[in-house]
Amino acid sequence: MNLDNKYKKNTLLIHGGQVGNNPEKALNPPIFQTSTFVFDSIEDVAKVMNFESDDYVYTRGNNPTLRLFENKMAVLEEGVGSVAFASGMAAVSSVLFSLLKPGDEVIGNSTLYGSTYNVIKNLLPQYGVKSKLIDLTNLELLENSISENTKVIYFETPSNPNLNIIDIKGVCEIAKEKNIKVVVDNTFATPYFQRPLLLGADVVVHSATKYISGHGDVVGGVAIAKKLDYVHKLKFDYMCEFGGVMSPFNAWLLLRGLKTLGVRMREHEKNALLLAKYLEKHPKVKNVYYPGLPSFKGHNIAKSQMEGFGGIIAFEVEGGLEAAKKVVNGVKLMKLAVSLGDCETLIELPAAMTHLGYPTEKLKEFGLTESMIRISVGLEDIEDIIEDIENALR
Known part of the structure; x- marks a missing residue:
């Protein structure tokens, strides 16, 4: 049938x-x-x-x-x-x-x-x-x-x-x-x-x-x-x-x-939204990119064409590239890796990893910066994810 x-x-x-x-x-x-x-x-x-x-x-x-x-x-x-x-x-x-x-x-x-x-x-x-x-x-x-x-x-x-x-x-x-x-x-x-x-x-x-x-x-x-x-x-x-x-x-x-895609996507989104809200209020974070945040530029269009906002967030920290390196090097639970969508939370610097082919001098032209951090938010307990990034930001 x-x-x-x-x-x-x-x-x-x-x-x-x-x-x-x-x-x-x-x-x-x-x-x-x-x-x-x-x-x-x-x-x-x-x-x-x-x-x-x-x-x-x-x-x-x-x-x-x-x-x-x-x-x-x-x-x-x-x-x-x-x-x-x-x-x-x-x-x-x-x-x-x-x-x-x-x-x-x-x-x-x-x-x-x-x-x-x-x-x-x-x-x-x-x-x-x-x-x-x-x-x-x-x-x-x-x-x-x-x-x-x-x-x-x-x-x-x-x-x-x-x-x-x-x-x-x-x-x-x-x-x-x-x-x-x-x-x-x-x-x-x-x-x-x-x-x-x-x-x-x-x-x-x-x-x-x-x-x-x-x-x-x-x-x-x-x-x-x-x-x-x-x-x-x-x-x-x-x-x-x-x-x-x-x-x-x-x-x-x-x-x-x-x-298990439906179950996983709901949990990825739930964790991502909580992490994005946490980062948005953190004094050492200057920009957070996540469609589920009302402050995000594309939020209204996302609401109209999507049934959920997904499990990926990006953000920038005060202090530029060197500060961003300290964050990704400082996490313990998250894994520094390319790719996304896994059960594990993955963190990376796109300009140095997945988007290395972009010319550095033109990153802003393409909506990127050297210090942008991307997180594929996994399925761990959100309290543990937030504690890990909090320790790295500290």
Whole structure:
């Protein structure tokens, strides 16, 4: 029985995307840890190759475990289909290459994850694709920046690491008038808190490594879209040919992670809001960036397009870079690490770690500073998290 149109999101996190019972009536789906599938006859081969059959050929093209993960992500984001990738950046780069050709232009938000910034700013221009990075919170600036060659608008919301909130619906309304595709990185919010396709976006991408996994033991990515022909193009012309295939074991781990996504996101958000409120009142902290704070610039837009504010906060301390270094070096419970979305609380200096590719002299232009600290707030007791940062600030 297909449950996808019947139940709400917490139920779909556990049951969505699955039709019928698992093999041998197992409660959990098996891992189809195989590279190759066999055929009964050459006639069966022809049916599969012509998409007249749902059978499998080779895991780089499809696999039952991968298919279940892709189906579930499509259900959660309310798309028609999705494509799993070996990493978040495999998803991001494949989507961009699939939508752009030499002579085209992509407009990206000025604040992006460091590797995404490098792809848009430095890699795509080597293939004849022009790029502009602008402040997409300014819709008037966006309208004035679009050229006849603009084919894609790409952004994260909330953005990494300063949590800027971009009006998805507003951007999409501008884009649709000019037949421009909109791609949204939904990693920070997850489909539990935000569904960009319902607000007009064409493609949603995730680093599944983060909250979808939730346990720091998987690297993966996924892209979800509204049109089935595009999903097929992305899978067979780009994922398969570039070779960024997810392993069946990683897909199985992500399916396991999705079961608890709702519970985890609610707790991440609860802890993040309490920590943000604490930091906002601390005399040694000068700026706190968290969409759940009424003082945050994008708070009202976040309330209108999100069902929760997420588990990431950023802040700056008095004393600049040296003071920030003392804070991240001074924590004991938190772990100094890249990545986010794990059960453990992770702390980092983006300009020295995840966003190292940004030129230092232009950090302010991109909404960053050398001393900005990012915390992925984990699931520990909030009293322990606050005590840890309090000791480090002291």
